[in-house]
Amino acid sequence: MKPLPHVVIVGGGFAGLWATRALASAPVRITLVDRGNHHLFQPLLYQVATAGLSAPDIAAPLRHILRRQKNVEVRMATVERIDAAGKRVVLDDGSSIDFDLLLLASGATHAYFGNDHWAAHAPGLKTLDDALDLRRKLLLAFERAEATHDPAEREAWLSFAIVGGGPTGVELAGTLAEIARHTLKDEFRNIDPARARVRLIEAGPRVLSSFPEALSEKARRQLEALGVEVSTGTPVADITADGYRLGDTFVPAKTVVWAAGVAASPLGRTLGVALDRAGRVPVRPDLSVPGHPDIFVAGDLAAITQDDGSPVPGVAPAAKQMGRHVAQAIRARLAGRPTTPFRYRDYGNLATIGRMAAVVDFGRLKLSGLLAWWFWLVAHVFFLIGFRNRLVVLLNWCWAYWSYQRAARIILGEDRSDTK
Amino acid sequence: MKPLPHVVIVGGGFAGLWATRALASAPVRITLVDRGNHHLFQPLLYQVATAGLSAPDIAAPLRHILRRQKNVEVRMATVERIDAAGKRVVLDDGSSIDFDLLLLASGATHAYFGNDHWAAHAPGLKTLDDALDLRRKLLLAFERAEATHDPAEREAWLSFAIVGGGPTGVELAGTLAEIARHTLKDEFRNIDPARARVRLIEAGPRVLSSFPEALSEKARRQLEALGVEVSTGTPVADITADGYRLGDTFVPAKTVVWAAGVAASPLGRTLGVALDRAGRVPVRPDLSVPGHPDIFVAGDLAAITQDDGSPVPGVAPAAKQMGRHVAQAIRARLAGRPTTPFRYRDYGNLATIGRMAAVVDFGRLKLSGLLAWWFWLVAHVFFLIGFRNRLVVLLNWCWAYWSYQRAARIILGEDRSDTK
Numbered sequence: 001m002k003p004l005p006h007v008v009i010v011g012g013g014f015a016g017l018w019a020t021r022a023l024a025s026a027p028v029r030i031t032l033v034d035r036g037n038h039h040l041f042q043p044l045l046y047q048v049a050t051a052g053l054s055a056p057d058i059a060a061p062l063r064h065i066l067r068r069q070k071n072v073e074v075r076m077a078t079v080e081r082i083d084a085a086g087k088r089v090v091l092d093d094g095s096s097i098d099f100d101l102l103l104l105a106s107g108a109t110h111a112y113f114g115n116d117h118w119a120a121h122a123p124g125l126k127t128l129d130d131a132l133d134l135r136r137k138l139l140l141a142f143e144r145a146e147a148t149h150d151p152a153e154r155e156a157w158l159s160f161a162i163v164g165g166g167p168t169g170v171e172l173a174g175t176l177a178e179i180a181r182h183t184l185k186d187e188f189r190n191i192d193p194a195r196a197r198v199r200l201i202e203a204g205p206r207v208l209s210s211f212p213e214a215l216s217e218k219a220r221r222q223l224e225a226l227g228v229e230v231s232t233g234t235p236v237a238d239i240t241a242d243g244y245r246l247g248d249t250f251v252p253a254k255t256v257v258w259a260a261g262v263a264a265s266p267l268g269r270t271l272g273v274a275l276d277r278a279g280r281v282p283v284r285p286d287l288s289v290p291g292h293p294d295i296f297v298a299g300d301l302a303a304i305t306q307d308d309g310s311p312v313p314g315v316a317p318a319a320k321q322m323g324r325h326v327a328q329a330i331r332a333r334l335a336g337r338p339t340t341p342f343r344y345r346d347y348g349n350l351a352t353i354g355r356m357a358a359v360v361d362f363g364r365l366k367l368s369g370l371l372a373w374w375f376w377l378v379a380h381v382f383f384l385i386g387f388r389n390r391l392v393v394l395l396n397w398c399w400a401y402w403s404y405q406r407a408a409r410i411i412l413g414e415d416r417s418d419t420k
Numbered sequence: 421m422k423p424l425p426h427v428v429i430v431g432g433g434f435a436g437l438w439a440t441r442a443l444a445s446a447p448v449r450i451t452l453v454d455r456g457n458h459h460l461f462q463p464l465l466y467q468v469a470t471a472g473l474s475a476p477d478i479a480a481p482l483r484h485i486l487r488r489q490k491n492v493e494v495r496m497a498t499v500e501r502i503d504a505a506g507k508r509v510v511l512d513d514g515s516s517i518d519f520d521l522l523l524l525a526s527g528a529t530h531a532y533f534g535n536d537h538w539a540a541h542a543p544g545l546k547t548l549d550d551a552l553d554l555r556r557k558l559l560l561a562f563e564r565a566e567a568t569h570d571p572a573e574r575e576a577w578l579s580f581a582i583v584g585g586g587p588t589g590v591e592l593a594g595t596l597a598e599i600a601r602h603t604l605k606d607e608f609r610n611i612d613p614a615r616a617r618v619r620l621i622e623a624g625p626r627v628l629s630s631f632p633e634a635l636s637e638k639a640r641r642q643l644e645a646l647g648v649e650v651s652t653g654t655p656v657a658d659i660t661a662d663g664y665r666l667g668d669t670f671v672p673a674k675t676v677v678w679a680a681g682v683a684a685s686p687l688g689r690t691l692g693v694a695l696d697r698a699g700r701v702p703v704r705p706d707l708s709v710p711g712h713p714d715i716f717v718a719g720d721l722a723a724i725t726q727d728d729g730s731p732v733p734g735v736a737p738a739a740k741q742m743g744r745h746v747a748q749a750i751r752a753r754l755a756g757r758p759t760t761p762f763r764y765r766d767y768g769n770l771a772t773i774g775r776m777a778a779v780v781d782f783g784r785l786k787l788s789g790l791l792a793w794w795f796w797l798v799a800h801v802f803f804l805i806g807f808r809n810r811l812v813v814l815l816n817w818c819w820a821y822w823s824y825q826r827a828a829r830i831i832l833g834e835d836r837s838d839t840k
Contacts, residue, residue, distance in 0.1 A: 037559060037831045054474035056828035063607035064829065073609045076563045076831075128832055139457060143496045187483035189493045388819045388827055392812060399808045407808055408476035409484065411457045411496075412548055413833065 004029045004071075005334060008089055008099035010079050010267065012039050012062045014316045015105035015299030018323030020072055026331050030072040031097055033089065037061050037076050040128060041384050043316055044393070046168055048131035050175040051139065051409040052400060055128045057392050060385050079106070081270035084292050101294050101333065103326050104267060104281075108300035108314065111263030111278075118239040122258040125168060134257065136411050138176065141255045142184060143411075145191045152252070158196040159253035161244055163236050164260030165202025165209070167351040170219060172257060173200040174354030177227040182355075182404040198228050199253075201246065203235035203260070208351055208359065210313065215359040218368040222357040236260075262314065264301045271295065276303045285341030286329045287322060296329065298322035304342065312344045316383075321345060352376045355401075424449045424491075425754060428509055428519035430499050430687065432459050432482045434739035435525035435719030435746075440492055442747030447754065450492040451517055453509065457481050457496050460548060461804050463736055464813070466588055468551035470595040471559065471826040475548045477812050480805050499526070501690035504712050521714050521753070523746050524687060524701075528720035528734065531683030531698075538659040542583060542678040545592070554677065556831050558596065561675045562604060563831075565611045572672070578616040579673035581664055583656050584680030585622025585629070587771040590639060592677060593620040594774030597647040602775075602824040618648050619673075621666065623655035623680070628771055628779065630733065635779040638788040642777040656680075682734065684721045691715065696723045705761030706749045707742060716749065718742035724762065732764045736803075741765060772796045775821075 005028050009016045012034035020032050038059040047053040063074045078092040082104060088096040110124030123134060138160075145157035162173045177198045184193035200207065200223060206216040207223070207230060220230050231246065238245040243252040264279035273289055276282055280303035281289060287302060289295045299319040304312050312318050321344060329339040348362035350372070358372035367375060377397065384390050396407050425448050429436045432454035440452050458479040467473040483494045498512040502524060508516040530544030543554055558580075565577035582593045597618045604613035620627065620643060626636040627643070627650060640650050651666065658665040663672040684699035693709055696702055700723035701709060707722060709715045719739035724732050732738050741764060749759040768782035770792070778792035787795060797817065804810050816827050 037563065037829070051476075054476045054828075055832055056471075056474045056830045059830045061607075061829045063604075064825070067606045074607075075567065077567065128830065132832065143457065147495065147497065184483075186487040187481075187494075388816075388823075388825070391815060391819075392827070395811060395815065396808075399811075403808075405484070405808070407812070408474075409457070409481045410476045410479045410548065412475055412552065 005100040006031065006098065007101045007103070007330060008033065008097055009103045009105065010034075010082075010089060011105035011107055011299065012036070012074075013042070013105060013107050013299060014319035015107075015323040015326075016103065017062070017065070018320040019103050019105070019298065019327045020066065020323075021069070022324045022327030023330065024069050024071070026071070026327070027334065028071060028101075028330070031075055032062065032066070032072055033075045033077050033079055033091075033097070034062060035076070035078045036127070037063070038128075039065060039385060042126075043380055044384070045125055045128070045131050046171040046175065048128065048408070049125055049134040049138070050172065050179060051135050051406040052175070053393060053396055054408045055132060057389055057396070058384065059128060060389065065385060079267060082267060082295070084271050084289075084295060087294070099294075101296070101330055103296045103298060103323075103330075104271070104301060105297070105299045105319075105323065106265035106267045106301055108262040108264050109266075110258055111261040112258070113261060115239070118258070121239045121241050122163060122256040124258040125172070126262075132412055135408070136413060137255060138179075139409060139411050142188065142191070142193055142196075144254070146188045154191065156242065156252040157254045158191065158193075159199075159243070159251065159255070160196060161199045161201055161236075161251070161253050161256045163201050163239075163244075163256060163258050165200055165204070165207035165230075165232065166259060167208065169200055169202070169259035170207055170223065171352055171354075172259060173198055173228045174223055174226050174352070174357065177223075178354045178404075179406065181227055183406050183409075185404075194227075197253075199251075200228050200230050201234075201236055201244075202230070202232045205233055207232065211349060211351070211359060211361050212366065215361055215366060215368060219351070219353055219359050222353045222368070226354045226357070262300065268297070268301050278303070286339035287326050287342050288329065288339070293333070296326040298326050306344055315349075317347060318344055350376050350379065425520040426451065426518065427521045427523070427750060428453065428517055429523045429525065430454075430502075430509060431525035431527055431719065432456070432494075433462070433525060433527050433719060434736045435527075435743040436523065437482070437485070438740040438743030439523050439525065439718065439747045440486065440743075441489070442744045443750065444489050444491070446491070446747070446751050448491060448521075448750070451495055452482060452486070452492055453495045453497055453499055453517070454482060455496070455498045456547070457483070458548075459485060459805060462546075463800055464804070465545055465548070465551050466591040466595065468548065468828070469545055469554040469558070470592065470599060471555050471829040472595070472820055473813060473816055474828045475552060477809055477816070478804070479548060480809065485805060499687060502687060502715070504691050504709075504715060507714070519714075521716070521750055523716045523718060523743075523750075524691070524721060525717070525719045525739075525743065526685035526687045526721055528682040528684050529686075530678055531681040532678070533681060535659075538678070541659045541661050542676040544678040545588060546682075552832055555828070556833060557675060558599075559829060559831050562608065562611070562613055562616075564674070566608050574611065576662065576672040577674045578611065578613075579619075579663070579671065579675070580616060581619045581621055581656075581671070581673050581676045583621050583659075583664075583676060583678050585620055585624070585627035585650075585652065586679060587628065589620055589622070589679035590627055590643065591772055592679060593618055593648045594643055594646050594772070594777065597643075598774045598824075599826065601647055603826050603829075605824075614647075617673075619671075620648050620650050621654075621656055621664075622650070622652045625653055627652065631769060631771070631779060631781050632786065635781055635786060635788060639771070639773055639779050642773045642788070646774045646777070682720065688717070688721050698723070706759035707746050707762050708749065708759070713753070716746040718746050726764055735769075737767060738764055770796050770799060
């Protein structure tokens, strides 16, 4: 008997996991490779960073999700490069995995646009470990402010900046302002956490630029109502251990968070094809790599435009759709049928801002404020994987709503930052 | 107006926190110093290590617990030594805190009895960071076993040893056997996790030696029913990165956990008084330090005997009682009244073994098995601090009972072990 074709899927995010599941009944053997042991529900990662949720609340072991899908083997391993000509995936321990068909869905990472030295002072948010590091950094800042006797130093510890006014930046800024003003109330004796300065810095003309202008404006007003200073139109010129420079002004701030940009996973470079400016792989309409019909790219690493010429956005629904499309293309390829072009179906766009505030854009239906927040909450909890996670997350939210408290305000791990 | 006397409390565990609360209405200023930002419910720490609970489920920020007690300032700082003569607590940044009265309640840490080089291969379990490290180590062992092609190496990755047959060792061994046999079922393709060897090694003649012999025997039988090999009467002779030696036999095992012994916090040594063999401070009947009537010691760091000559055990109820007693002694001292001797009230002893199995010893009432487990569950959830934690923990337990699943099987942080 001929062995079944071997499909290797790199990355257990939305694209990789949805492709894997869609191949459940296909006549293939699948190996799913991921650096971590879990699928991460990235849209709620900022909640772990801001101590609202525990890390396991928004993640589930890949093995567990796929335990009943017998044609999949899950490998926890780090991929070093793709050997496209040799049709194998090379791991960091030097071993390799041969493939007949490959889906590369290794996503994106932070990008500092040529200012990589900012990374040490302005960490980003992509993994659970990032989120726990950021949580420690945010909570420790208030501790340091309480402990110091130097007024200037105290002010610097109570000065926070979030660089980047996209959904992640807006969520972080809104939640941080809420923590300072409500959650930490009455807990300190030498500082008033409510006097913390939370600044959201967007280089472009408005926050949430992927939303219609009216909603951007509403988001700005909701942020300001929560106590966030919104700065638009000027990019950050420098970030150091002690603060940041905006235009000609240096602002002391011990805590700067990077939410300004992502670059595609470096594995794209190892394919040996031309990449776009963000390092993404421009794929053919069926999501295969030009010149390599057996290699597909999906999710944040894939560059593809919609019929109107706009790029398919780097959001979870797009990644899931691409993952499912690749599964379909693989089935077609194996059956000798032609593949079809990928079409992104845009169901809408939502972003949360903080307690009871959000914006929702579903084309004709545009919402902001409390109703949008409820919409956001239901959608996010619904899409969380696993019955138990949903329950725990809902419970946490009810608790947070009722008490203004955040359930995970525990400082874990050592402080490895330069600003100890 | 004369300033209020300054009481410094070192350690936010059961002794320190209970003393702080008991001084809520006393005419004192209190500074509570802890290395972490949280009070930890240590009796459930093994559940975090074995992926049943998230770290924040069993911890709460000290500031939050004490936010309404206006006579307390919480300081997150590491104490380096006590300057008993100078009546000040010296921090690791060189600064110091003067006290009028001191409670030293810095607890205990792992002890390797002169074999400190074992620490790298057999980590212990005292803090939340220890628990997350251990969780990673346990979960990674199964990943490594799945990935290797070498049968001997695979066997070593599937060989686990817990050194120490006290409550923590028994809890860890029972839960680990349950994970191997039930939780991970169907999730691997190259190994059968149920074939993992879980060995509990006790140097003394029986496990749970603080319980009556009949309950020790029941615990042994319940452990064996869960699949744990129980070895008694022989101490571990050596531990390396590749396994352990028991008598003349070297047993390959990549994962060895240390639950065999604790030593008192090294801060006791800096008091300049004679310590007992375990490094604890032999205190006077009112829990003050001989020669230093203004310094008290409580919890695991205090050595004190009961009327029958047996030592007060190092358990949470004893620490709480000591903490409250020190608060009383401080009030008496300030009021010019004589202090009273501490008397430990032993309400009983309970230990859990695994799914639905536990032993309970309340003097005349002795239970084992399912009924004891329910008893254990109710007692532990009841004593957890915080309404929300109790609900989440109960929910997790219901979920675990119903599904055999464990909610926190997420590998966090980097693998810094020598056995990568």
